[in-house]
Amino acid sequence: MPGNGHGYAGQILPTETVEQLRRLLGNEAVLCEGAAFAEFRDPFEGPDAQDHVPGVVVQPASVEEVQAVVRLAGEQGFHLWTSSMGRNYGYGGSAPVVSGAVVLNFRRMNRILEIDARQGHVQIEPGVSFRQLYDTLRAQDVPLMMSVPDLGWGSIIGNALDHGYGYGVMGDHAGALCGLEVVLAVGSHAGPGGFGPSLDELFKQSNLGIVTKAGLWMMPRPEVFAIGTIQCMKEADIIPLIDMLRSLLQEGVLQGIPMIVGTPQEDEAADPGQGAFTLAKLKTVLRPGRWNVRLGLYGPAEMVAARRAILARALSAIPGAELELRTYPGTAGPEEVEPRDYISAGIPNQVLLDRLKGVFGQSFGHMDFSPVLPCSGEAALRLDRAVRAVAERHGLIGPVGMLVNQRSMVAACMLMFDAADPARVAAARTAMQALYEQARGWGCAPYRAHVALADQALGAFSFNNHALGRTYGRLKQAFDPAGILSPGNHGIWPEGARG
Ligand SMILES: Cc1cc2nc3c(=O)[nH]c(=O)nc-3n(C[C@H](O)[C@H](O)[C@H](O)COP(=O)(O)OP(=O)(O)OC[C@H]3O[C@@H](n4cnc5c(N)ncnc54)[C@H](O)[C@@H]3O)c2cc1C
Structure with missing residues (x-):
């Protein structure tokens, strides 16, 4: 299996690890083959593609299950790749940078936890799609208006974390996020900030943590x-x-x-x-x-x-x-x-x-x-x-x-x-x-x-001998030194990884 220039060889998961994942999450939450699994490959690469191929897909149903998977990955040293709906088509879908990574997909964590029409705010899990929130708001006649990208099947949180755009008043989706709950590489999780510097930006377009809940600002339904x-x-x-x-x-x-x-x-x-x-x-x-x-x-x-x-x-x-x-x-x-x-x-x-x-x-x-x-x-x-x-x-x-x-x-x-x-x-x-x-x-x-082009994209930020990329590497080293979480996503690798 091909590796890459950062010394991260593609991984092959031992059968015993797959069994442990099944015991943690249940059989139905671990996909290894068939059409359900194939959905998480790059949709525009043929079935013979060798690069950026997921190893296994796991679909936890709760934050506790996410933490358990991250802890197991830390103990055994295997890589994860975070995907909410996994429909980032045109940018690789759920395909990981390092082949064989375990795709941690959130389609089963799809609860709308709170709708506050007066404050113009909802709280959701990463498996909530634009379609699902829209249908729920309409079914309950909630006077809020959504901003949507050109396709409605993606995850609101996945799209926003990748700095996605819609076209309405709240079209800057990353800017509309308000408060994140994040699982870190050590398996612990933190709530939104509120005193001291805001850390939310660190978890957008990054691989420093796994977002398991987010608040989202919405606009009132206009006349x-x-x-x-x-x-x-x-x-x-x-x-x-x-x-x-x-x-x-x-x-x-x-x-x-x-x-x-x-x-x-x-x-x-x-x-x-x-x-x-x-x-x-x-x-x-x-x-x-x-x-x-x-x-x-x-x-x-x-x-x-x-x-x-x-x-x-x-x-x-x-x-x-x-x-x-x-x-x-x-x-x-x-x-x-x-x-x-x-x-x-x-x-x-x-x-x-x-x-x-x-x-x-x-x-x-x-x-x-x-x-x-x-x-x-x-x-x-x-x-x-x-x-x-x-x-x-x-x-x-x-x-x-x-x-x-x-x-x-x-x-x-x-x-x-x-x-x-x-x-x-x-x-x-x-x-x-x-x-x-x-x-x-x-x-x-x-x-x-x-x-496949993330390193090249980050490489364009070359000011002061690539100070930006080196700073990301130092942050990655501090948050996730073993590179467990989505190594290489947005060109970010732990500081020591060969570049
Ligand atoms: C025809 C067409 C039109 C499109 N139009 C638009 C458009 O108008 N606007 C637009 O923005 N995009 C557009 N896209 C791109 C893409 O389809 C959407 O952005 C889509 O919503 C992204 O997929 P997703 O929501 O399932 O995110 P995902 O694939 O789940 O995730 C996207 C990224 O965020 C990271 N991520 C996901 N979840 C988490 C998490 N919980 N914690 C940490 N990191 C996470 C992933 O690792 C990945 O890097 C279009 C695509 C097509 C094919």
Whole structure:
């Protein structure tokens, strides 16, 4: 089994250890084979993949069971890999950095522990999905509104810990976490801070602990919301478009996280795609404008009307730009809201994945390139050109997206390929490495990375001889010197591990 450059060889778990895990958690909570187990491999790598392959999957049902597994791992020196729902698709799913790691998955710890509508707060376990919380809030008619990512089947906590984004007012999911309960490598666990420095950030995008509960801030259900798009037809429109979005976000006129997606305008003769993965097919999924913004406005009817009027006035400075918004009552659910508006309406769904599979087939696969960029049209054009040039060189296709924050943008670019063809999977990974290098040249780095590229992503933070990575290593050494918890996640290894 392959190892890696840090001296962490892939592990093979002794049969006796698997038996001990069964005795601790019950037979049904230990998966070693079959379809249920296969779900925890990288969904876009073939069954013959040798790297980043889980050894066993365990699914504890309580914090005490998590602690017992961590203690056993400490005693016997085997590695764990934490996964909440394990649907971090595009970044490896539940695939561990070190092959053979025991995936500690939280799908059975899925209790909603508290809903406080007055304070706008819920407390949940890591197995709670966006869909589950939404269904519960609706069933109980709780006047809170969710922010959801483009797919609703993931874990709220898993997504937030990986700095995931939704698009509503609380779209910065990591920022919406409030208080974590964490199991440390020694098997003890701590509650949220409150006096002294906050430690919560140490457990986001890290491998210093296992989050077993979290508080989450939510927004009150608004009186109305207006959802829709801005469409700009010309390449150069991106410059004033981003200037306008940034200003209106900073002024508080726009809310949430508007998303821009570019639709390439080349004719089909220039199509770089291969097999079913062609630009022509991709365009059937994308909107027609050169630049398309998805956005939502939320609040009392008068405020939404005022926000809309200010947006329309600002947009009139871009000739030909079109604004289309549909207004719904705050109580509107999936029956009233058009499916294309579900995401900004906070309704978890699978529409995007279903469409992509419908167009490209069941073996649709993707790797995601998501550097943090300056919030400017120039940066958007540079990104768009780089992604398209690299994709073309490798016979790949992919949309170029950008999540617009007040002072930065997060790119959301999928390189799409046929996951059933190992050569195309390899091409995507090579293309992604080239894109990381390109971003490094801009002084930018990905904010999330596929497990196979985590070291490369952290390597981009090279200031002062990689002081950031070395500091993470010192923290890892202090929290988990034996590297039991998710070694290599986000490029973090104990200080002594070879780099
Ligand atoms: C078509 C498509 C669209 C997508 N759109 C979006 C989008 O709009 N926004 C977005 O953010 N993502 C998006 N994604 C990426 C991804 O699918 C989601 O972010 C998904 O929610 C992540 O999976 P998960 O919630 O099951 O997290 P997991 O896979 O469980 O975990 C994610 C990461 O957090 C760590 N982790 C998980 N649980 C814990 C824990 N309890 N303690 C410590 N560490 C933990 C894991 O080790 C892993 O590194 C999209 C993917 C696809 C395929």
